Every structure is written in C-alpha cells, then in structure tokens.
Amino acid sequence: MSNYDVLRVFCGPGGGYGNELAVVREGSVMPEREERQAFAAKLGFSETVFVDDPERGVIDIYTPTLRLPFAGHPCVGVGWLLDVPELVTPAGVIGVRLDGEFSWIEARAEWAPPRTLRQYGSAAEIDALPVQAPGVGAPPTPFGQWGRVYAWAWEDEAAGRVRARAFPGRDDGIDEDEATGAAALLLTQQLGRALNIVQGVGSQMLTAPQPGGWVEVGGRVRLER
Template sequence: MNAGVTDYDVLRVFCGPRGGYGNELGVVRNGSVVPEPDERQALAAKLGFSETVFVDDPERGVIDIYTPTLRLPFAGHPCVGTAWLLDVPELVTPAGVVGTRLDGEFSWIEARPEWAPPRTLRQYGTAAEVDALEVPPPGEWIYAWAWEDEAAGRVRARAFPGRGDGIDEDEATGAAALLLTDRLGRALNIVQGTGSQILTAPQPEGWVEVGGRVVLER
C-alpha cells in the first residue's frame, strides 16, 4: 500500500482458526524512507492502526514500534506479525532482543514481562460479563478477562487502551496476554475481541512465549 510516498504492508495478527479476525498491523519494511521519530509518529497517526512498525534492518530484525500517539519499546502483536513477515530468528527492539520462531500455522515470540507497558489486568467472574462490557472512559489501559475453562487454560478477554487516540478497543494484544500469563504462571488459550486467538506459555527464567496466526491483508 502507499501513504503518500511510503509503502507499507498490512497484516492481521492473532487471527482465529479460519483466518478471520486478528488485529491489523502496519509494517513499513524500508524504515529508512521515514527516518525521523516525529515523521514516524505522524505516519503512525495517519495510518491509524493500533501499532505501526518501521523496519530499520530486515536481516537483523531491528524494528521501531509506534501507536498513533506514542513510541513503544516493545509490543506483542507487532512483534508476532513482523517476525512472521521477515522470517528472522530474532527481533531487536529498544526493550531487548525478542526470540522468534515459526511453528506450523503459528508465529511465536519470546519476551519478558517487564518489557510490556503497564496494564491493569481486571478479572471478571464470567466470560459473559466480559462480553457485556462497554468501552470505559479514557484513563488507564485495561485488560478485562475471565476464565472460560480454567482447567483447560481457556480465557475470554477484551482490551481497552484508554488513550483517547481513536483506538477504543484493541482486537488482540500480545503484551497484555504476556502479562496475564506471567501473573497466572501457566499456558493460556485466549479468545480476545470479536474472535482473535492468542496462545501463550511460560518459559524458563521468566520468559514468556506468545503465538498466533498471521495473515497478509494487503
């Protein structure tokens, strides 16, 4: 696609089993065409995705991540999507080096909970309560979740960024899933938004894997 003179890909990350749903992600493969942080921020705001990634070195996996209003040192769904697109063994983010792997239909990343931005993890009694929630007013970033089947590790979740930047609800968020996995200390199968799927698993020494399906939208 083209935004002015800037080419970018659009992916959907954390798609459902049939390839639907997922959270859209913009990826500028040639980050050198938008070199300055303020230019990148302006383009991310113009594109309007929950995150846009600028690839600064496709072979080494060096990336830079922006929401419409701020730069992020790490974010989950941008890393999962970009790992799939570039097919590299790792991604280099300002937060640290993110391990990546492709396993069948799933793209996986391995990251640390302390890299994730602060999130309010708010548990509800039932999945139906989560489904019924209305978008809260801007303020804190809320990850609303409930067990669908606790024994099986199945979770229902919705994400409300609360930034007031036009993204009232994130369809799928890897960083929040990473934090929830770290808190609960177990592998999770999360259905978020209208039908996105996120898989997670704790790893040794405090790492967490987050995985999902990725589709090239355009």
C-alpha cells in the same frame, strides 16, 4: 505516502478477526522519529512498525500518538513477515519461531506497558462490558478510573481457556484493542501457566511461560495487502 504492508495478527481459526498492523519494510525512507510518528498517526492503525534492518530484525514501533519500546502483536506479525530468528527492539532482543500456522515470540513481561488485569466471574460478563471512551479525567467506569485495562475471565480453567477484552485508555480513536500480545504476556506471568486466550470479537492468542522469566506468545498472521 511510503509503501507499507498490512498484516492481521492473532487471527481466529478461520483466518478472521485479529489486529491490523502496518509495516514499513524500508524504514530508511522515513528515518526521523517525528516523520514516523506523523505517518503512524496518519495511518491510524493501533501500531505501525518501521523495519530498520530486515536481516537483523531491527524494528521501531509506533502507535498513533507515541513510540513503544515493545509491543506484542507487532512483534508477532513482523517476526512472521521477515522470517528471522530474532527481533531487536529498544526493550531487548526477542526470540522468534514459526511453528505450522502459528508465529511465536519469546519476550519478557516487564517489557509490556503496565495495565490493570481485572478478573471477572464469567465470559458472559466480559462480553457484556461496554466500550468506554478513553481520556484523562473521564468519569468512573465499570473498571474504576480509566486506564489500560485487560478484563478477563476463565472459560475453562482446567484447560487454560480465557475470554478477554482490552481497553487501552488512549485518546487516539482506539477504544478497544482486538488482540493484545503484551497484555497476554502479563496475564501469563501472573497466572504462571499456558493460556489459550480468545480476545475481542474472535481473535486467538496462545501463551506459555518459559524458564528465566520469559514468556512465549503465539498466533496466526495473515497478509492483508
């Protein structure tokens, strides 16, 4: 098995929670897409990143079942790990900056996979949502027919504080995403304002719309191993 790092991205203030990410720093050891896909499936993380050029920030992102042109928490994590000014993905070039305890990326919401952004009336309603087993043809759920759903509610609308949970709708053993940067991009674009999002059990994401249709997403990153 190839050597890889494990990061935790979008950690809470105490360094806990966040979404795990595998990073293969020497992507050249596994150059073929089929190899990479099989390796990502074997590891079982929500995403695995292969670094093809660490100086230029060229990366390749996989879930256990498919290749992604862009994903939020992998880019935030790899940007922190490589400490480069930008990342090059199939979707486009992503700006990266480090600011104190936060790692930030600047990306476009249209790069994110489509999903349903479903608003609820309170944070308590978000907390009470059941985890639904994914799969095509699944019976109706509280969200309607199954698919990528980002359930959110205001905790404090004036302060931009949001409570959210993400249900990816993938039949690969990942029923709920603890922290989803791509969904945060979409929500920020829809609302047109900076957000402080607590997702999952206790992960934290900060966002801010930028000129020209760009959105910044930031969070804490920790090296697990």
